Amino acid sequence: MSNGGASLLRCITEESKPLIATTCEPESTRALSRSHKLFCPNCMGLVQYNKGRVKSSYFSHVNLECEYIGSEPETPSHVKGKELLFGWLKSNFSTAYVEYEVHLPETGQIVDVYVRHNDGNYAGLVWAFEFQHSNISSTAWKERHELYRSAGIQDFWFLDKAKFLKFSSAKGADGARLRKDLEKTIFNETGLCYFLDLENEELTIDFNFRTQTSYVDIGRGKRVEQSLIYHDPEKHSAHLNKMKLRINQEFRFCVMVSNDFEKYMEPRLSFIVEHLRQAEADRIRQLLSERARGLIKFARESYGDGFANRLREIIPESKEELHDDVLNLDNSAFFAKYKSIVETSLSNLKEYASLKESTELVPRYLFKLANLTSFKMVKYLQEQGSLSLVDYLSAKYRDKISLVQYVYDKHKPVLDFLPTRRKDWVNEKLGEISWELKTYAKEPDVIDYAIEYGDLKSIDEVENYIQQVDEKIVNYKPTFDPEDWDFEDNEDD
Structure with missing residues (x-):
């Protein structure tokens, strides 16, 4: 992909010494240029030094265009934006590697200002600081943003405030914002949107908006509804020197903040952290799903359909226990650990x-x-x-089984009576003794009634309940009291 003849701020000499177009010594750099000893740090193509009276100094390719993603044509505004960001980074992160226009081989991009931290609180982090002066579609921005993320780089985008931050010209709409697609996309994707004022060296940070609805007279007694968008609070700009980077250690994610309005940003920063947590959870779920499909495919090819289908049911039911191993173990290691588990389940x-x-x-x-x-x-x-299911259950529920066997062997004559009566009536009577004795078998037999005693605590409790069953069910005698009934005297007077 051609960068369209974009110029460069940085080049290197034959000795790999970097030169910055806006700060290098002009005469010696011209001499190196005439001697063909200046090179593109990205493609190693020959470049030349250009310095005029109006346009800022820059380097440009002599023969070929550099085929890397993300470089926009150099303008005075673009140069100034990169210089401001470069200077701020150098002064705030003195131990970091900070460089202009670094090529990323893994994505093919050229970073406006590249930062790599080797020590301290930010050790291991890599940042891409991009100043955007020219128009770019939200789709193109998303592609570049995803490329950075795929390379493990956090990208910070600074829109030229003079070009991108716009206000409504409607009557009575002082301070109302006109938000375009690019800034809304950046805001929605990253949680914030930065605007850099080149003239005042000031940074504006979008972090919260409110909508205000009003009605506007348009003449002849007609009114129309007007919805206006305002940043809330109104003050959300500060000089670059008052800016700092704040890091969330959970995700090693950084944002620009200012002491002037940091406290007002807290709800948005909390939202960003929750968004990161949700994104990470979604990423893990997707990764788990992909990995599980791979394991099931391997199982089907290696152990057959029945084994694979059973594994398919085990993984979601045991996701907490299997989480780390599904993610981290290769096929051989996973099945060395879990093959016997699946076989036991079958x-x-x-x-x-x-x-x-x-x-x-x-x-x-x-x-x-x-x-x-x-x-x-x-x-x-x-x-x-390695126990069979019968042996495992027999050992695990030894006491329960013993209690049920005791009831069945000693009190079978009592239990034999229960299936001879209507189930609903028996269950009602059993419930009056203890709800634990009720059976839910469709057509209960002696065994169904016996096994309900397995949840009791002791033989004494069994004997107590059996005695009540014998009295209240087996030997149940309905009582008849004439006084409970009224009789009509049909005799003649």
Whole structure:
């Protein structure tokens, strides 16, 4: 992509010494230019030095255009904007590497002012400071913004205030803003929008707006509604010397602020942090989804459809336990750790089906104790280990099983009576004794009534309830009291 013959502020000599067009010594630089000893720091093409009476000094390619993204044609305003940003960065971050017009091989971009921090509070951070004087579409800006983000670089965009910050000319609209697509896009994407005043060396930061609606007379008794946008508060500009960078350590994200109005920015800064958290959560979810699909595909190819389908169910149910391993382990490492887990889950499903068909007391009770959802929980399956489902449940619920077996063996004659009566009536009576004794089986048998005793605390509690069942249900005798009824005397007087 050609930069359209853009000029350069920086070049290098044969010895890789950098020269800045606006600060280099003119005569010696002209001599180097005539001797063909000046080069583009990005493409290493030959450049020449240009210095006139009106236009600021600059370097330009001799034969070919430089094929990098993001450089706009050099104008006095663009040069001045870059110089102001460069000077501010050099004075505020003396230990950082700060340079004009650095080419990024990974994205093909040329950064107006590039900053790399090697130590201190900002160690490891890389910034791209861009001054935008020429018109650019919001789509083009988004592309460049995404390229920077993909390279792990935070980009700061400073719009030329004289060109981009506009106000309404409507009657009674003093101070009302006309916000164009580019500034709104930058504001929505990054949370703030910066405007640099080249003449006053002042920075304006958009961070909060309010809309004011009024009605305007247009003649002949007609009025129209008018909505005007104002920045709130009105003061949101300060000299560059009063600006500072504030960092959020959670995301290592930085914003420009000023002591003059920083306190008013707090709600917006909190919003930016929440937006970053949401964006990070979305990124992790997408990454997890992509990684999970890759693991399932590998499982299908390596272990078959049944295994892959089971893994597909386990991953979302155990997302907290699997989160880090899904993200960080390669296929081999992941399945070395979890292959047996998936196999145990598949085996549990088969055992669960056989328990459901059993007519014996303990298997029937184990079926009730088992939980299909648990078979998809990694924590449950890890606890089960190499045990079969029956052995695991039998060990885990030993006391419950013992209590149910006791009831069934000792009090079966009492329980045998219950299926002979209507279920609703029996459940109503059992509920009067204890809600724990009620069964929800469609057509309960003796075993269904017996296994409801598994949740009791002791044999003494069992004996107490069985005695009540015997008295209130098995040996239930409806009482009849004539005084409860009125009888009509049909005898003749």
